[in-house]
Amino acid sequence: GEGDCFIAAGVETVSRYASGASDIAPNAIFKPSGERTKARAAGGQGVWSAAAGLADMYIAMGQTAENVRELEGVTRLEMDAFGARSQQRAVANQENGFFDREISPLTLPNGTVISKDDGPRAGTTAEGLAGLKPVFRPDGEITAGNACPLNDGAAAVVVMSDTKAKQLGIKPLARIVSSGVSGLNPEIMGLGPIEACRQALKRAGMTIDQIDLVEINEAFAAQVIPSAKHLGIPMEKLNIHGGAIALGHPFGMTGARIMTTLINGLQHTDKRFGLESMCVGGGQGMAMIIERL
Numbered sequence: 001g002e003g004d005c006f007i008a009a010g011v012e013t014v015s016r017y018a019s020g021a022s023d024i025a026p027n028a029i030f031k032p033s034g035e036r037t038k039a040r041a042a043g044g045q046g047v048w049s050a051a052a053g054l055a056d057m058y059i060a061m062g063q064t065a066e067n068v069r070e071l072e073g074v075t076r077l078e079m080d081a082f083g084a085r086s087q088q089r090a091v092a093n094q095e096n097g098f099f100d101r102e103i104s105p106l107t108l109p110n111g112t113v114i115s116k117d118d119g120p121r122a123g124t125t126a127e128g129l130a131g132l133k134p135v136f137r138p139d140g141e142i143t144a145g146n147a148c149p150l151n152d153g154a155a156a157v158v159v160m161s162d163t164k165a166k167q168l169g170i171k172p173l174a175r176i177v178s179s180g181v182s183g184l185n186p187e188i189m190g191l192g193p194i195e196a197c198r199q200a201l202k203r204a205g206m207t208i209d210q211i212d213l214v215e216i217n218e219a220f221a222a223q224v225i226p227s228a229k230h231l232g233i234p235m236e237k238l239n240i241h242g243g244a245i246a247l248g249h250p251f252g253m254t255g256a257r258i259m260t261t262l263i264n265g266l267q268h269t270d271k272r273f274g275l276e277s278m279c280v281g282g283g284q285g286m287a288m289i290i291e292r293l
Contacts, residue, residue: 004164009156012250026058037063037187043139047071048187055185061281062136062147065220068190069141072226079146079221080129083245086218087124090242094120098241098268102260119149119248146221151248155256173263174290177273178203182285190223192285193277194230200275200287208232211289212271215262217254217278218243227277241265254278255286266292 026034033056039045041063048067068074093099094116105115129145136142165172180199182192193216201208214233216224228238241261244254255278262274277287 004161006159007156008159008256009154010250010253010256011154012252013152014150014250015152030054030057034058040067041137043137050185050187055187055283057186057282059187060136061189061219062142064187064189064281065142065147065222066137066140068188068220068226069222071188072191072222074222074225076130076141076146077126078225079141080126080143082221082225083129083146084124084126086221086239086243086245087121088242089240090117090120090246091122091124093241098264099261101268102264117151117153117247119151120242120246124246142220142222146245148219148244148249151250153248153250153253153257155253155260157256157259172293174266174274174292177206177289177291179289180285180287184283184285186281186283189281189283189285190220190279191227191230192279192283193223193227193287194285196285196287197227197231197275197277200277200289204289206273206289208275210273211275212237212273213240213262213265213269214238214275215243215258215265215277217249217258218245219249219279221245223279227279240269259288259290262290263292266290 033054036051037056037059040048047070099116103115105113107113129143132143132145134140134143135147160170160172162172178200180196180203182195182199184192184195208231214237216227216239218224218239258276258278262276266272266274272292274290274292275287276290277285279285
């Protein structure tokens with residue numbers, strides 16, 4: 001942090017990775033926890049609870065979502081409704097030009113111009129999503145319709161001290177008020193935003209009622225829904241322009257993308273304070289409060 005100006009950028013090309021590919025072999029010490037996850041993935045294991053010994057560090061994200069769904073009692077109906085909401089709002093805000101303000105068009109070598117995300121699906125309904133089969137467990141409820149897709153993408157933000165901004169004559173879009181980071185069992189990593197947001201709010205001396213807009217990354221509806229409930233976030237403030245279930249979650253760029261959308265949203269609605277948060281595979285949550293300037 002010893003500097004005055006930083007560019008924080010993330011690029012993700014998940015489409016280039018072979019399914020299930022990994023750069024490292026799992027540590028054998030986690031074999032018992034991996035066997036527990038394997039048994040749960042087969043179905044019929046009941047509601048998740050923390051087991052003795054090490055947690056499964058290598059657990060697939062879809063399995064963590066099923067664990068959270070069981071633990072928090074999130075229903076298939078709730079998840080499909082949330083997934084449909086994300087799609088419908090993303091499509092509507094593509095059509096009204098909201099996302100045009102935060103996307104830099106890219107021209108391909110063949111002359112094709114890419115100027116919008118290709119994830120949002122027009123005409124998506126909760127009734128339609130209800131017909132999709134579970135992906136991760138035979139008795140599961142996480143589907144392609146209530147989880148984020150795999151996407152490529154890139155995003156960047158510039159972080160600068162107020163002193164440097166004044167020297168350069170730059171008017172900032174927003175200022176960082178506070179941030180928070182949480183750690184939790186990786187088998188329920190989707191609940192990471194809860195404590196991270198509480199920490200950020202405490203450091204800011206604020207309550208959730210003072211936050212105007214909230215962006216929680218939609219890795220899975222199963223984790224966004226209980227996170228919002230625990231924090232007391234009303235739906236009219238949460239991901240109001242659609243989220244990752246529609247737009248996608250390119251892992252390396254999502255943090256910057258959500259921040260960009262949050263600032264865009266605060267400008268568009270003429271609001272002041274925003275809260276961004278996301279869960280992190282491996283058992284973390286991150287959050288940041290910003291003030292529009």
